[in-house]
Amino acid sequence: MLYNRKQVQEHFKIDTSTLRVWLDKGVPVESENGIEYFDVETVKDWLEERRSGINNLEIGKIYDNKTISETFGCAPQGGMRRSKLTNTLVLFSDHTTGIYDDKTEIDDNGNEILLYTGMGQTGDQDVNHMQNRTLNESNETNIEVYLFEAFVQREHIYRGRVELVAEPYQYEQFNRKVWIFPLGFLEEKTVVSEDLTKKRDENQEKEAAKLSDKELYDRAKKIKSVGQRKVTTKVYERHTHVSEYVKRRAKGHCDLCGNPAPFNDRRGNPFLECHHVHWLSRGGEDSIDNAVALDPSCHRKMHELDKKEDTVFLQQKIKQYKNNSK
Ligand SMILES: [Zn+2]
Numbered sequence: 001m002l003y004n005r006k007q008v009q010e011h012f013k014i015d016t017s018t019l020r021v022w023l024d025k026g027v028p029v030e031s032e033n034g035i036e037y038f039d040v041e042t043v044k045d046w047l048e049e050r051r052s053g054i055n056n057l058e059i060g061k062i063y064d065n066k067t068i069s070e071t072f073g074c075a076p077q078g079g080m081r082r083s084k085l086t087n088t089l090v091l092f093s094d095h096t097t098g099i100y101d102d103k104t105e106i107d108d109n110g111n112e113i114l115l116y117t118g119m120g121q122t123g124d125q126d127v128n129h130m131q132n133r134t135l136n137e138s139n140e141t142n143i144e145v146y147l148f149e150a151f152v153q154r155e156h157i158y159r160g161r162v163e164l165v166a167e168p169y170q171y172e173q174f175n176r177k178v179w180i181f182p183l184g185f186l187e188e189k190t191v192v193s194e195d196l197t198k199k200r201d202e203n204q205e206k207e208a209a210k211l212s213d214k215e216l217y218d219r220a221k222k223i224k225s226v227g228q229r230k231v232t233t234k235v236y237e238r239h240t241h242v243s244e245y246v247k248r249r250a251k252g253h254c255d256l257c258g259n260p261a262p263f264n265d266r267r268g269n270p271f272l273e274c275h276h277v278h279w280l281s282r283g284g285e286d287s288i289d290n291a292v293a294l295d296p297s298c299h300r301k302m303h304e305l306d307k308k309e310d311t312v313f314l315q316q317k318i319k320q321y322k323n324n325s326k
């Protein structure tokens with residue numbers, strides 16, 4: 001099919017400024033008897049070629065900013081970046097920048113939805129402003145929307161294509177109104193690990209600790225909902241016999257502080273927890289020579305403070321048990 005400019009715009013659902021960028025970047029244009037025309041198939045191939053780098057991105061992989069802006073042909077900064085060249089909108093959800101964080105939830109069908117906050121740093125956000133508008137209208141236009149999420153600074157995890165799955169809505173974010181865009185994933189893949197969300201939470205705890213009592217109260221009092229996210233997690237398959245053995249071996253007393261268990265469990269046994277002196281997550285083994293029984297508070301202490309002297313003490317304790325059983 002041979003089209004003029006207007007028809008090309010209609011066919012690809014692009015505006016005049018996008019076509020201008022395409023012309024600048026060498027979209028194939030023919031002319032006959034001084035009349036300019038476009039061959040739709042050739043234009044399509046040309047656009048595919050511009051987008052080929054995008055198709056090669058891998059969901060779940062980390063990309064740096066330079067690669068992203070080169071691949072999409074978008075600006076090197078901003079949370080919402082429009083590329084007219086590839087006719088895409090690239091969104092960044094950065095979980096490292098504090099407590100005004102995009103939340104996720106799981107809908108009734110089990111799909112993960114990201115509640116993406118629009119652009120505009122000060123005052124009320126406007127849904128018709130710049131890329132908010134682009135995103136708002138993205139289901140009617142041909143603009144493809146892509147998402148990157150960062151849990152660690154400068155490490156952008158590629159989440160693939162996303163689309164608006166519900167009407168954007170306004171949300172009162174402290175002293176102003178922001179727009180929230182519910183985004184669904186075209187290819188849903190669980191790629192965010194539990195470790196990453198923990199790192200994010202630790203950062204946010206640090207941020208929250210810096211707030212004054214009043215600021216903290218103002219933020220905390222408004223929160224009612226709980227977010228949900230699908231994450232990948234590593235589960236250690238521990239052996240019940242090891243944990244049962246070390247608890248019996250401790251005879252109802254914590255191997256670290258020596259105090260009796262704080263209460264009895266449902267079956268009437270002293271409540272102690274099995275702890276691996278050389279942590280399983282650091283390559284420790286699940287054996288009676290690496291495990292002890294701790295009361296809950298000493299157990300938390302080991303994981304929170306991870307003190308060398310406590311570790312040495314527990315290793316000694318295991319040695320004693322071994323010598324006594326000889
Ligand atoms: Zn203890």
Ligand SMILES: [Zn+2]
Nearest residue numbers: 274275276299
């Ligand atoms: Zn432990």
